[in-house]
Amino acid sequence: MAQNRIDVRLVRKAQEGDKRAREVLLRRLEGVLRMFFLKRVGRSPTIDDLVQNTLLRIHGGLEVLRDPGRLRAFAMKAALFELQDYYRGRYSPKEVLCDPDAMVAVSSAQPKRAGAKVDLERALSILTPHARRILELREYGFRYKEIARALGTTETAVKMQVKRAMEKMRRVFAT
Amino acid sequence: MHDPPGSLSDDGQLTLEQGDSLERDPLMMGIRGQIRSGLAAALPDRRLFVLHALASAGYADELSDMELAEVERSAEAIKSATASFSALEGVAAGIVKDREAFITCWERSARVYRLFPSGVWRIAATVVVLIGLGVLYALFTGGDQRVVAVSDGASQLATLPDGSTVLMVGDTEMRYDAENFARHITLDGSAFIEVTRSDAPFTAVTQDAVVTVTGTRFGIKSADGVTEVVLERGSVSVAARPAPDQSVALHPGEMTSVVRGSLPSAPMPVDLVYALDWTGYFFFNATAMSEVAQVLASRFGIVVTLDEALKQEQVSGSFAPGDAPEQILSVLASTLGATVEGSVRTGFTLR
CATH class of the missing domain: 3.55.50.30 (Phage tail protein beta-alpha-beta fold)
Incomplete structure (x- = not known):
């Protein structure tokens, strides 16, 4: 395939220290990555960061790519790693608020919920497998819209599941 | 779609009813925190999970020897994480879909690069391409080629210069000439199209089929070498791209599909409630x-x-x-x- 031949030659040159080849290669990959991240996360200001971070991964790892003909797999994995990191960091500002340790402090300040820390195991056992799966996906870093798509349902239905599960738990804990 | 009262907004905050706050509820925070810390402990390196997902889906040949060794070493830990968090199974399936999306993007990009072969032909080819571009420019003088793209899972309503509307759903791309709009669009993906009535026919072209209408509403899905057309109202004619003269006519509530290289299937009645469910x-x-x-x-x-x-x-x-x-x-x-x-x-x- 012509594309492969071009990439192999470019990768080899880039690995040998040809700055121009490296620049051309990365610019070529930038277009693919931009298209990919646009498809996965939609139009967002974070696209530029995702593309640049992935290019950095590729730039940094190019020397260890033994078979230049495997550039596609190499770039694909770099993009998938970046996407996973993006999901993990998506709600990072809230991680402080939702820190389980911080939770203990909140619980102890509210006598009615003082048993919350102890009862978290119980709370999780109250959840239906479906509701628990939704919460797991949420904490993995997905948005409700994405969860709905993965589960083949609507965003509204997903949100209602979460709300009902929480209400159920609150009722149980109130008794 | 509007969020109902008391529901969760997309950034995880609740649309609250008079001071009620599930998201700020200590119980909710605790549960979420516990799940998150459990996930972090069970899956400290998501990179490994990606490699496992690829290897399990039959793409082990895309992993380096070092990565394969890592996968083997961490197999038990990943198995244990998946047993503890059932959602990870779905996440792994999503990773495989991400891979497919990347390959699609790569191949689309490759099609463009193939215009520029290597070697001594490069200069000659460039001249030919430049001449070609000149011809295209002459054909579309003053033209404004618009590309509207919608990512997977999203939807967007686009209004065309003639007032027709296109609800693009999911991973879809539409192209048309905005300045010299001749009621002609090319489509790759899924869309529900409402065409304004006019004597001039409206054509929607996918990789496999040509749909010609005058004034109507219909759904069109084009993916993996198959185009499906479902008519809600009005009438349309559908033909395979290689045989535009052998079309089938659809009536409201009917569907036809065109498999690449084949003629359209005979129209069959469908329940619109379900056949067009994907449009929203x-x-x-x-x-x-x-x-x-x-x-x-x-x-x-x-x-x-x-x-x-x-x-x-x-x-x-x-x-x-x-x-x-x-x-x-x-x-x-x-x-x-x-x-x-x-x-x-x-x-x-x-x-």
Whole structure:
């Protein structure tokens, strides 16, 4: 395939220290990555960061790519790693608020919920497998819209599941 | 679609009812925190999970020897994480879809690069391409080629220069000449198209099929070498791209599909409620209220209870994707001379 031949030659040159080849290669990959991240996360200001971070991964790892003909797999994995990191960091500002340790402090300040820390195991056992799966996906870093798509349902239905599960738990804990 | 009262917004915050705050509820925070810390402990390196997902899906040949060794070393830990968090199975499936999306992007990009072969032909080819571009420029003088793309899972309503609308759903791309619009679009993906009436025909071209209409509403899905067309109202003719003169005509409520390289299938009747479900629209055509209630309940995750006398009543009409359940039920109740009570939270009752 012509594309492969071009990439192999470019990768080899880039690995040998040809700055121009490296620049051309990365610019070529930038277009693919931009298209990919646009498809996965939609139009967002974070696209530029995702593309640049992935290019950095590729730039940094190019020397260890033994078979230049495997550039596609190499770039694909770099993009998938970046996407996973993006999901993990998506709600990072809230991680402080939702820190389980911080939770203990909140619980102890509210006598009615003082048993919350102890009862978290119980709370999780109250959840239906479906509701628990939704919460797991949420904490993995997905948005409700994405969860709905993965589960083949609507965003509204997903949100209602979460709300009902929480209400159920609150009722149980109130008794 | 509007968020119902008391629901969660997409950034995880609740649309709150008078000071109620599930998201700020210590119990909710604790549960979320516990799940998150559990996930972090069970899956400290998501990179490994990606490698496992690829290897398990049969793409081990895309992993380096070092990565394969890592996969082998961490197999037990990943198995244990997946057993503890059932959602990870779905996440792994999503990673495989991400891979497929990347390959698609790579191949699309490769098609462009192939215009520029290597070696001594490069200069000659560039000249040819430049001449070609000149010809294209002459053909489209002053033209404004628009590309509208929608990512997977999203949707976007685009209005064309003639007033026709295209609701693009999911991973879809549409191209048209905005300045010299000749009621012609090319489409890759899924869209629900409402064409304004005109003597000039409107054509929608996919990789496999050509759909020609005058004024109508229809859904079109194009992916993996198959184009499906479902007609909601009006009439359309559908042909395979290699044989534009051998078309089939669809009537409302009918569907045809074109498999790449084949002629369109014979039109077959479909239930629009389900055949166009992916558009987000509701299409009811003499549909029993009992079925309408089920469809609404399933789509919105709500409870809809009907008075016994209403269950067999039939309704016809369509509702747009942005219509809230309250709005839809109010219109239906008004049509039936019934009343609607309740809310998204408590469920609705029509009597």
